[in-house]
Amino acid sequence: MRSILEFSDLIKPASPKAFFKDHYGKAPFLTKGDAKLYASLFNWHDFSNLLEMTNVWTGSTLKIVLDEEIIDPATYTRRSGGRDDGSVLRPIPHAVNTWMAKGASVVLDAAEYMHPGLRSITEAISFATNCMVSCNLYCSFDGRQAFTSHYDTTDVFVLQLDGAKKWRVYEGQFENPIEADGYYYSSFDKTHHDRAKGRAKMTPTLKPGSFLYLPKGRYHDACALKGPSLHATFATTEARGVDFLQTIINSIVEVPAFRAALPNFDDAAAHSAHIHDLAEQLKSILQQPEIAAQMREDQKRRAFADISRYQLPKPTPVNVYRVRHIDHSIALGGDGYILDTNGKKVAIPADTVDAVKWVLARSAFLKHDLEANTPNLDEAGRRDLLAMLSEIGLLDILTS
16 A cells, blocks of 8 residues: 655755745745655656546646647647536647647646655645645746746645756745735736746756745746756645635524625614624624634645545555644653643653654554554554544544
8 A cells, every 4th residue: 555755755855844934835945855756756657648548638637838828729639528428628649749849838737646656745745734735747848938927826846857947936926815806817917927026036947856845926937948847836725714704604594693684775774783793793603612623624624635545455444644733742751751742741651652753753654654663562552552642632533
């Protein structure tokens, strides 16, 4: 069964702790990365295999871009029956090849679960950020720039898989962009963007193994150098305040006052009083502890809904153990080793300390990983360990 890749493996030799402290959500980040690891996870052969899955891609998920222009899908697709009834635009291989021969870039969208290596990277970033993650793949050729300078509404993690690509990351950054009119890139014209992006802040050339992080809203562009280039971008979808309100709106119909008709708008006093009453009731609802708990569960569900494991031919579900993002420490006290989690303290046997440290160094793991890395514990010892870490609040169990 495929083990869970650690985010720390993706950004070596950099430290995840330093990355999340100084860069995540704040500033661009670049590290050398591990070219051999990246190549083992996804390469040109894998990209070619995905392209050959012509019944998977459509004119929306397979894009062709040449010199900053998105090519009309009608030039490289044909109308065909869809997998879910109806009809869709399916790519025509020789037409796609024709465009690539002209220097066009090919972009595969929503590829995060289309290949084991991509799934591993997706999971690593998801567990590290507690966010839902998507992946796009970019195949580019000599000196041709696909997309103009722009910003994204998501944080972006770029892994250069092969070839070389020149990036320009600008000083300009749009604050808290979102997919809504007035807040995403297409809301503004080129003149606005040319002014807003500012000067180039960094101009790295990404080579195999390079890892680049860009916070949402940061202006950037990229251009392949001599030869073909293959890179993947992984984007995190964060839960935001507007998502919180949407969750409330979906259930607020249960409150009688919100189902009641508004007063006649000519009666300003009655109308204002009614709106004020609605605001007070909404405030009361938002302050209920169970509402915050509901939103936390909804966030977790969104982040990890697609993470799964199967152990066929056994039909039984597989648990994925997630290590929660909370402070913890292990120290030697007067009565032995003490595990401290946000003020909650529990004694742990000396022969379990190494196993606890192994667990806490992970973002997530599977039972067979725990077994392989805790040879000194028997089945009962591992069961007690998992129960203790769950009870103290360090572990979540995500069941497939």
